[in-house]
Amino acid sequence: MRDFSDDHRWLSLNTATVRKQGDLTQIIDACARHGIRAIDPWRDQVAAVGLDRAARAVRDAGLELSGYCRGGMFASDAARRGEVRDDNRRCVDEAKALGAPCIVLVVGGLPQYSRPGSVVSKDIAAARAQVDDGIAGMLDYARQANMPLAIEPLHPAYAADRACVNTTKQALDICNRLDPARSGALGVALDVYHIWWDPEVLAQIERAGKDRLLAFHVCDWMVPTRDILNDRGMMGDGVIDIKSLRAAVEAVGFAGYSEIEIFSNDWWTKSMDEVLRTCIERHRTVV
Amino acid sequence: MRDFSDDHRWLSLNTATVRKQGDLTQIIDACARHGIRAIDPWRDQVAAVGLDRAARAVRDAGLELSGYCRGGMFASDAARRGEVRDDNRRCVDEAKALGAPCIVLVVGGLPQYSRPGSVVSKDIAAARAQVDDGIAGMLDYARQANMPLAIEPLHPAYAADRACVNTTKQALDICNRLDPARSGALGVALDVYHIWWDPEVLAQIERAGKDRLLAFHVCDWMVPTRDILNDRGMMGDGVIDIKSLRAAVEAVGFAGYSEIEIFSNDWWTKSMDEVLRTCIERHRTVV
Numbered sequence: 001m002r003d004f005s006d007d008h009r010w011l012s013l014n015t016a017t018v019r020k021q022g023d024l025t026q027i028i029d030a031c032a033r034h035g036i037r038a039i040d041p042w043r044d045q046v047a048a049v050g051l052d053r054a055a056r057a058v059r060d061a062g063l064e065l066s067g068y069c070r071g072g073m074f075a076s077d078a079a080r081r082g083e084v085r086d087d088n089r090r091c092v093d094e095a096k097a098l099g100a101p102c103i104v105l106v107v108g109g110l111p112q113y114s115r116p117g118s119v120v121s122k123d124i125a126a127a128r129a130q131v132d133d134g135i136a137g138m139l140d141y142a143r144q145a146n147m148p149l150a151i152e153p154l155h156p157a158y159a160a161d162r163a164c165v166n167t168t169k170q171a172l173d174i175c176n177r178l179d180p181a182r183s184g185a186l187g188v189a190l191d192v193y194h195i196w197w198d199p200e201v202l203a204q205i206e207r208a209g210k211d212r213l214l215a216f217h218v219c220d221w222m223v224p225t226r227d228i229l230n231d232r233g234m235m236g237d238g239v240i241d242i243k244s245l246r247a248a249v250e251a252v253g254f255a256g257y258s259e260i261e262i263f264s265n266d267w268w269t270k271s272m273d274e275v276l277r278t279c280i281e282r283h284r285t286v287v
Numbered sequence: 288m289r290d291f292s293d294d295h296r297w298l299s300l301n302t303a304t305v306r307k308q309g310d311l312t313q314i315i316d317a318c319a320r321h322g323i324r325a326i327d328p329w330r331d332q333v334a335a336v337g338l339d340r341a342a343r344a345v346r347d348a349g350l351e352l353s354g355y356c357r358g359g360m361f362a363s364d365a366a367r368r369g370e371v372r373d374d375n376r377r378c379v380d381e382a383k384a385l386g387a388p389c390i391v392l393v394v395g396g397l398p399q400y401s402r403p404g405s406v407v408s409k410d411i412a413a414a415r416a417q418v419d420d421g422i423a424g425m426l427d428y429a430r431q432a433n434m435p436l437a438i439e440p441l442h443p444a445y446a447a448d449r450a451c452v453n454t455t456k457q458a459l460d461i462c463n464r465l466d467p468a469r470s471g472a473l474g475v476a477l478d479v480y481h482i483w484w485d486p487e488v489l490a491q492i493e494r495a496g497k498d499r500l501l502a503f504h505v506c507d508w509m510v511p512t513r514d515i516l517n518d519r520g521m522m523g524d525g526v527i528d529i530k531s532l533r534a535a536v537e538a539v540g541f542a543g544y545s546e547i548e549i550f551s552n553d554w555w556t557k558s559m560d561e562v563l564r565t566c567i568e569r570h571r572t573v574v
Contacts, residue, residue: 240409
């Protein structure tokens with residue numbers, strides 16, 4: 001297991017962590033000030049400053065990307081299938097322009113939440129079937145662009161509205177169905193927030209192996225959780241044994257970034273510099 | 288699948304649903320008014336009116352019980368092991384006095400939440416091992432009293448603080464380890480709120496079979512969920528396909544009560560009669 005106590009070479013910042021403190025160019029400047037070498041930007045943050053300007057800012061700062069957030073939201077009614085396809089193709093093109101190593105897929109939940117305006121449904125099995133089909137379609141396009149897709153299983157609390165892929169096993173089953181050759185084109189993004197509770201998580205990490213582990217995200221689970229979406233804690237403030245999970249992914253060969261992705265009404269109120277300083281300190285002591 | 292559209296013979300009321308509207312004797316009176324034939328009371332509600340008085344009120348009203356809530360909270364530090372054991376033995380004695388068909392086990396999460404004052408730990412695997420041991424110990428006592436134990440897997444959102452048994456598979460694995468003969472002494476309580484998201488739920492219900500299915504609870508998952516603990520919705524107000532889950536348990540032979548268990552800041556503000564009327568109507572139309 002790599003020793004992070006002395007430096008933060010392998011810290012990446014998911015830019016949602018400080019999305020309320022500045023735009024993407026300001027976040028990139030702050031990363032430069034703090035010696036942060038990699039980011040994972042969100043599409044809306046890229047769009048807000050313009051794709052060309054975002055790509056130039058990343059390049060000029062000498063930053064790497066650890067991913068691009070996010071493709072997905074596959075379930076919809078028939079009228080929106082074209083929208084889903086085109087939206088995800090644009091995502092691939094943007095990821096390519098930004099030099100991302102993979103796209104993080106938040107696959108979406110029931111159609112009415114995944115693509116608002118779609119027909120109301122309670123059929124989660126049907127949504128899951130659409131997700132399979134949606135990933136298969138996107139994968140064809142992404143392969144041509146040589147852009148890997150990383151399915152992110154989300155915590156079951158988000159099954160209805162954000163992602164109906166809720167366990168590492170489920171995500172890996174999709175990978176095996178759509179990419180049985182383990183070509184590198186399809187894998188998983190594992191966020192400790194979403195997977196820490198799973199009694200099978202260590203076995204599934206081993207099953208994933210290096211070639212399916214495309215990204216590793218950290219934050220913490222707060223007790224109590226005061227907001228189901230926006231109370232993801234700073235590493236060390238909650239109950240997740242983060243080091244054990246990092247040890248597990250590294251034991252199968254993962255050697256990429258530890259990406260900090262915090263959505264928190266608390267941390268969004270602090271200054272960008274305070275957040276980044278704390279991220280670096282906790283990366284060294286807790287991650 | 289039984290037809291509930293015409294009567295509510297198989298509706299049971301978990302008394303937490305109206306815990307803020309009255310004490311247990313008042314809830315029992317209200318059930319009589321509404322023709323509700325069964326309840327599942329909580330230990331604190333029984334204690335508040337006294338065990339003898341509660342047992343008499345149940346008997347006098349001709350009510351059945353569909354369970355007794357709750358045993359468990361097993362993980363603790365060594366100093367509290369005796370407290371855990373004695374507490375759960377008392378729970379068995381009370382359930383017996385009340386004529387309950389089973390005890391619902393909320394197994395507890397990490398020791399500091401399960402038994403406050405215990406040492407702080409992030410080791411969920413250790414907590415799970417303690418849960419196994421705790422159930423094994425309680426089972427010895429419960430068998431002598433002929434009181435079945437029903438492990439309730441709770442939604443992964445409660446893994447840290449309420450129950451580290453989070454899937455039906457995990458609960459059934461414990462049953463198989465501790466009661467391989469499927470003697471009837473150990474089984475599961477399945478609440479749609481906790482299991483609806485699980486991609487394996489239908490296969491696991493089939494695996495459970497009639498002899499492991501000791502209780503079936505209903506309510507609904509709200510989107511958005513505004514309070515992680517106290518925003519369990521009324522059946523029909525959320526996204527769960529309740530009928531499909533009831534069909535699955537009935538397909539393997541479950542023929543017991545459909546127990547309504549709602550924890551909701553909204554429903555606790557309405558009158559007892561309004562809540563019970565709505566429960567009955569939704570039981571007929573949605574469950």
